[in-house]
Amino acid sequence: MELTIDKFESWSPVKERPLIISGPCSAESEEQLMDTCTQLYKEGIRVMRAGVWKPRTRPGGFEGIGKEALGWIQNVKKELGVKFAVEVANPDHVEACLAAGIDILWVGARSTVNPFTVQEIADSLVGVDVPVLIKNPINPDLALWLGAIERINKAGITKIGAIHRGFSSFQKTKYRNVPAWQFPIELKREFPEMPLFGDPSHICGNREMLLDVAQKGLDLNYDGLMIESHRDPDNAWSDAKQQVTPARLGEMVRELKPKSAHSTDATFNHFMEQMRDQIDNADREILEALANRMRLVEKMGEFKRDNNVTIFQVDRWNEIYKSRAEWGKSLSLSPDFVEETYKLIHVASIKQQTEIMAKVPAGGEK
Numbered sequence: 485m486e487l488t489i490d491k492f493e494s495w496s497p498v499k500e501r502p503l504i505i506s507g508p509c510s511a512e513s514e515e516q517l518m519d520t521c522t523q524l525y526k527e528g529i530r531v532m533r534a535g536v537w538k539p540r541t542r543p544g545g546f547e548g549i550g551k552e553a554l555g556w557i558q559n560v561k562k563e564l565g566v567k568f569a570v571e572v573a574n575p576d577h578v579e580a581c582l583a584a585g586i587d588i589l590w591v592g593a594r595s596t597v598n599p600f601t602v603q604e605i606a607d608s609l610v611g612v613d614v615p616v617l618i619k620n621p622i623n624p625d626l627a628l629w630l631g632a633i634e635r636i637n638k639a640g641i642t643k644i645g646a647i648h649r650g651f652s653s654f655q656k657t658k659y660r661n662v663p664a665w666q667f668p669i670e671l672k673r674e675f676p677e678m679p680l681f682g683d684p685s686h687i688c689g690n691r692e693m694l695l696d697v698a699q700k701g702l703d704l705n706y707d708g709l710m711i712e713s714h715r716d717p718d719n720a721w722s723d724a725k726q727q728v729t730p731a732r733l734g735e736m737v738r739e740l741k742p743k744s745a746h747s748t749d750a751t752f753n754h755f756m757e758q759m760r761d762q763i764d765n766a767d768r769e770i771l772e773a774l775a776n777r778m779r780l781v782e783k784m785g786e787f788k789r790d791n792n793v794t795i796f797q798v799d800r801w802n803e804i805y806k807s808r809a810e811w812g813k814s815l816s817l818s819p820d821f822v823e824e825t826y827k828l829i830h831v832a833s834i835k836q837q838t839e840i841m842a843k844v845p846a847g848g849e850k
Contacts, residue, residue, distance in 0.1 A: 487637045487644070492679040492707055495615055495643040497531045497567040497587065502742055503708030505569055505588075505681070506733055507533040508715075509723040510546065511553035520715040520730060521560045527734030531588070532560065533569045533710060537577055538722055539594045546721045554584040561585070569617070569710075573601065575608035582612065590617040593649055593686075596632045597621035606639040615643035617681060624651040624664050629671060633678070645679040646671055647710060648701070650687035660689020660726070663697065669704065679707040685726045691717070694728065695736050705745050711736070777829070778836060785837035795837045801830060 496503055506524055511517045511534040521532050534557060538548035557568050569588035572578045573595045581589055595601045596619055609616065616636050621628040629646070637644055648668040650661025672680055682701030684694045698709050714720045717727040728736070747753060788795060805826060812822030 485634050487633070487675055487678065488642050489637070489644055489675070489677050490642045491677070492645070496679075501708075502702060502706065502740070503531065503681075504529055504737055505531045505533050505708065505710040506713045506730075507568075508535070508720065509685075509712045509727055510535040510538055510721050511549055511556055512721050514556040514559065516715065517553070517556050518560055518563065520713065521564060521566065523715060523730035524713055524733065525564050525566060527730050528737070529566075529730075529733070531567045531569065532557075533712075535722065536570050536581075537573060539573060539592065551580050554580060554586070557586070558584055572605060575604055578605060578608040578612075582614065586614075588615045588617065590647060591619060591632060591636070593619045593622045597623060597625075597628060599628070599631060599635070602632045602635045606635045606641075609636065609639045609641055611640065613643070614641070615645070616641050617645045617647050619647040619649050619683065620651065620667065622652045622661075624653075624662075624667060626667050626670055629667070630674065633675070645681060645707070647681045647683050648687075648706075649683035658693070659687055661687050663687050663700075665700075665704065668706075672705075680705075681708045681710055682706045683710045685710070685712040685723070688726060690725045691728045691732075694726075695739060698736065699740055702740060702742050705743065774829070778832070781833045781836055782840060785840035788837065789841050789843075795834060795841065804830070 493499070506529050508517065508520050517534060524532065534553065536548050536553045536557075537550060538546060540547050554570075557570070560566065561568055567587040569590055570577075570581050570586045571592045572581055572589050573592060578589065591602065591605060595605065618629070618632050618636060621632070633644065633646060646668070648663070650659060651664050651667070653662045655662075668680055672678070682698060684697040684701065687697050688694055694711065698711065701709060711733060712723060712727040713730050713733040714724075714727040715729065717724055717729060720727050785795070787793075805823065808826050809819040809822045813819050
């Protein structure tokens with residue numbers, strides 16, 4: 485599906501890049517919200533955020549103030565002259581936010597994962613002209629993310645963007661939600677005109693890693709960042725560990741090094757052209773080697789079939805998994821990279837041999 489998307493510059497609240505959206509995870513009181521936003525304003529932030537409705541994994545926790553907080557936000561907007569973004573999870577939220585003059589809506593990860601929920605939100609946006617940002621779903625499923633974006637766009641929303649907030653994983657990692665950078669990169673490849681924002685707060689889950697992850701987003705040409713900030717993070721009512729003070733937020737923004745997507749330097753461009761030619765040649769060699777490997781796999785599959793031997797042999801796979809990581813390390817390649825690569829190769833090998841097992845051998849009977 486082709487999307488109809490307005491140029492980000494035509495609707496972005498500010499012209500500076502990257503666009504920084506910041507504010508507390510939750511609006512806890514009018515005084516807390518005003519104080520935090522006032523401090524952020526002094527740090528140069530002109531687009532604020534705050535959780536009004538907070539979807540919790542389990543009941544009993546703080547689930548947001550609700551509609552009352554929208555009145556607080558109106559007062560902040562009037563006092564400081566800033567724009568405000570709020571998460572919506574159902575048509576009632578949309579209606580309340582539009583009535584309160586909220587400038588930007590976003591659809592959260594827990595909503596994006598459910599097409600029925602997204603469709604209800606999309607239906608409530610028909611005839612509305614408001615920017616909508618869509619977070620990736622909790623699970624690493626690009627199709628769900630794309631589907632949510634398409635549903636919102638089909639409702640007539642053309643001021644649309646995506647937020648990368650990381651993905652849940654059963655594996656233990658240093659992240660709250662693993663970045664899985666390949667998904668936002670593929671999304672950007674699919675829809676290059678759509679602005680992409682990073683949410684390092686939810687990727688990291690702790691304030692110590694925020695700067696590095698935020699910089700990685702800018703290195704990948706993200707258009708902006710959404711970072712949670714609270715006047716007293718340690719005593720925040722939700723997500724305390726991942727919030728920073730407005731002063732620290734200001735320091736981080738000044739430490740960030742935005743990158744340009746292109747260069748006008750002739751020497752640089754000539755060098756890049758040469759490197760890309762070499763990379764193209766290296767990629768062809770890689771593909772030729774993979775094609776040769778798959779031909780060998782095919783022969784093995786036929787021999788296993790003819791001798792009634794199983795496709796998967798765990799000892800051999802463990803040997804490959806371990807030895808290839810060691811070979812890669814000796815070539816200065818990351819063991820994790822090599823392991824992930826061979827997982828993909830192994831899946832393809834199993835698939836090919838499975839197809840061979842189903843074929844009738846030459847001169848044989850099924």
